[in-house]
Amino acid sequence: MGEPYPKLEAVELTRAFGRTPHTVHALGPLDLTVAEGEFVCVVGPSGCGKSTLLRIAAGLLRPSGGVLRIRDAGARPAAMIFQDYGIYDWKTVRANVRFGLDVQRVPRREADARADDWLARMGLADFAGAYPATLSGGMRQRVAIARALAVEPGLLLMDEPFAALDAQLRTILQDELLELTQALRTTTLFITHSLEEALVLGDRVLVMSARPGRVIAERRPPFPRPRTGEVRTAPEFTALKSELWDLLRKEAAPA
Incomplete structure (x- = not known):
């Protein structure tokens, strides 16, 4: 069935x-x-x-x-990814990916580990400390995807x-x-x-x-x-x- x-x-x-x-x-x-x-x-x-x-x-x-x-029934029923990336210019790549986890009050150590896991999966590990303005459009969209999926929507x-x-x-x-x-x-x-x-x-x-x-x-x-x-x-x-x-x-x- x-x-x-x-x-x-x-x-x-x-x-x-x-x-x-x-x-x-x-x-x-x-x-x-x-x-x-x-x-x-x-x-x-x-x-x-x-x-x-x-x-x-x-x-x-x-x-x-x-x-x-x-x-x-999960903590985050839905996560959205926009055409214009929707990421925060004033936050580093890691902080952007961790953002939804911070909102959910996931403990900092776990949030960092989950964010780093997604950065690695999306080929962004070397850019964790960078700011979005320094990234290409494709990289910025990878950050947006990592941020959305990190909260396991x-x-x-x-x-x-x-x-x-x-x-x-x-x-x-x-x-x-x-x-x-x-x-x-x-x-x-x-x-x-x-x-x-x-x-x-x-x-x-x-x-x-x-x-x-x-x-x-x-x-x-x-x-x-x-x-x-x-x-x-x-x-x-x-x-x-x-x-x-x-x-x-x-x-x-x-x-």
Whole structure:
């Protein structure tokens, strides 16, 4: 039998901004589930409410209607990674990675050990005492990933985390994230503009409509786990990418 309850569940979720008569309906009604250990990617045209969905899941925004539940008994039900890194310029790399642990009041020695473990995993050990301003964009995003995963969140929320990086670096970080989340079985909801990224990383890819965003299609990339970035060269990869692109293009076209 499968998981009795999803890790994340949204039912009839809506979000509007502004007041009548200038209300903008940004999202929904949207239904969504993410199972324990599942990596779900969401793609959709600009302005379709993808980031709004993630902000509601992170507790940064309240829904206008419907409900979003995260079922997790841990100290940190969800951790979020943003496109602009969201790390603190005035803290060292180690202090940034330790930040969530400090908030949880993890004892200093244990917090340092966990932070150092993640710095080593992300290839950042030599930069522990450095400040983010001295790092490249790819390094800064590795710091953000280490900080999020150090708190062992029940759910990892990622909002176009690699969008600002060049194509080569983006591919490298996709492959690193693939390896990490497969090893940890981290339940992940990942927002992206990139169909390639979604198909490399996701157990499921959900396509959202133009605003107000609803889920209009779902695909399961036919690549077994553990998978590597080599799936990019598979014929099924190209076929699925063009099928999803046709769907997206229709949504992105002006009405």
